[in-house]
Amino acid sequence: MKRNGLVLSVMVVGIALLLWAGWHNLRERRKAMQEARDSRVVLMPAKPGQTPDAETPDSEMTGPHMLGKVAPSFTLATLDGKKVSLSDYKGRPVLVNFWGTWCAPCKVEMPWFEEFRKQYAAQGFEILGLTDDADAGNEAIAKVVRKTGVTYPILLTDGKVQKAYGGLDYLPVSFYVDKNGLVVDETAGLGSKDEIEAHIKKTISSGSSTAAGGQ
Amino acid sequence: MLRAALSGAVVAFVGVAALTAQQVGNLDAPTPKPKSYVIYAAEPQEVTVGKRSTLELHFRVVDGFHVNSHTPKSELLIPTQLALQPAAGVKAEPVAYPAGTSYSFSFDPSEKLDVYTGAFTVKLPVVAEAGTHTVEGTLRYQACDHAACYPPKSLPIQVIFTAK
Numbered sequence: 001m002k003r004n005g006l007v008l009s010v011m012v013v014g015i016a017l018l019l020w021a022g023w024h025n026l027r028e029r030r031k032a033m034q035e036a037r038d039s040r041v042v043l044m045p046a047k048p049g050q051t052p053d054a055e056t057p058d059s060e061m062t063g064p065h066m067l068g069k070v071a072p073s074f075t076l077a078t079l080d081g082k083k084v085s086l087s088d089y090k091g092r093p094v095l096v097n098f099w100g101t102w103c104a105p106c107k108v109e110m111p112w113f114e115e116f117r118k119q120y121a122a123q124g125f126e127i128l129g130l131t132d133d134a135d136a137g138n139e140a141i142a143k144v145v146r147k148t149g150v151t152y153p154i155l156l157t158d159g160k161v162q163k164a165y166g167g168l169d170y171l172p173v174s175f176y177v178d179k180n181g182l183v184v185d186e187t188a189g190l191g192s193k194d195e196i197e198a199h200i201k202k203t204i205s206s207g208s209s210t211a212a213g214g215q
Numbered sequence: 216m217l218r219a220a221l222s223g224a225v226v227a228f229v230g231v232a233a234l235t236a237q238q239v240g241n242l243d244a245p246t247p248k249p250k251s252y253v254i255y256a257a258e259p260q261e262v263t264v265g266k267r268s269t270l271e272l273h274f275r276v277v278d279g280f281h282v283n284s285h286t287p288k289s290e291l292l293i294p295t296q297l298a299l300q301p302a303a304g305v306k307a308e309p310v311a312y313p314a315g316t317s318y319s320f321s322f323d324p325s326e327k328l329d330v331y332t333g334a335f336t337v338k339l340p341v342v343a344e345a346g347t348h349t350v351e352g353t354l355r356y357q358a359c360d361h362a363a364c365y366p367p368k369s370l371p372i373q374v375i376f377t378a379k
Binding site: 100101102103104105106107108109133140143144169170171172188189190191192193 | 289291292293320322323326328357359360362363364365366367
């Protein structure tokens with residue numbers, strides 16, 4: 001009986017050790033994964049204009065990571081050759097939308113953007129449409145602009161601006177920049193019209209109207 | 216009592232081991248990141264020497280994605296297109312693409328696209344001299360999922376067949 005008790009005690013201790021080892025192993029792995037995630041974030045371009053060394057397949061489908069950061073500044077040309085900078089809209093809520101002529105969902109949301117631009121014009125809201133495939137040519141880009149009926153500035157990207165905004169692996173991608181020049185929302189892929197309006201409202205209400213901002 | 220305790224210990228050990236394995240498995244499971252949205256299934260084929268024969272090129276669009284068909288509804292969309300290099304001893308005719316299927320994004324059902332999803336076959340009519348031939352080519356396509364579109368890609372392929 002005494003021997004049985006001893007064996008039982010040894011087993012209880014053994015099971016307890018196993019449980020502890022499993023839990024400890026799990027905790028260590030979670031910690032390692034968190035560190036890996038953190039180091040991945042470090043690899044993202046942290047400053048405007050800073051470019052990554054090379055595009056890796058692993059970066060696919062990760063989406064933008066600009067939330068809470070100052071929207072990288074840029075100066076780009078319109079189809080007419082006019083230069084437009086993000087800083088021209090300092091103190092105003094701005095939607096920076098990356099799109100492409102080959103991107104069907106982009107063309108679905110562009111007429112919605114135009115509608116919201118008019119609706120929220122009194123609050124200073126503006127949209128900048130950055131064409132990701134500037135090499136498609138002005139004629140093709142102008143054709144999409146006409147078809148979608150947008151009148152907001154359409155800008156030709158230079159390759160650097162995409163990298164500054166975290167590298168774009170797919171389209172559409174939108175950044176909602178508040179009056180302070182901070183990215184308060186970012187979306188990847190087509191959302192519903194209601195979701196887009198909610199992002200716009202949030203952007204308009206965010207930040208102080210008198211703040212200088214980082215644009 | 217000892218036997219009962221032993222059985223309990225074994226059950227507990229198996230349970231802990233299974234739980235740990237499951238947790239480790241979940242933690243290690245990689246996020247699916249397709250590098251290519253279309254896969255080409257290269258299959259050796261046979262044709263009759265000097266006789267017009269049709270080779271079948273089997274492609275598959277990765278689940279959850281679609282690519283524009285060869286004849287998308289808009290000229291601004293990038294069609295799926297196969298470009299083939301000339302090969303000695305092979306007279307190739309223009310390829311025949313399958314018809315696409317209608318597709319629209321859930322947020323705008325009125326906009327109809329023409330796409331390939333799942334498996335699709337491109338047919339290549341050839342007249343070949345005796346021997347084994349390799350025709351090199353590139354499939355250019357542009358893929359989207361239910362909400363986003365990915366930049367155009369080129370998939371290199373090799374059509375290997377024997378004429379007897």
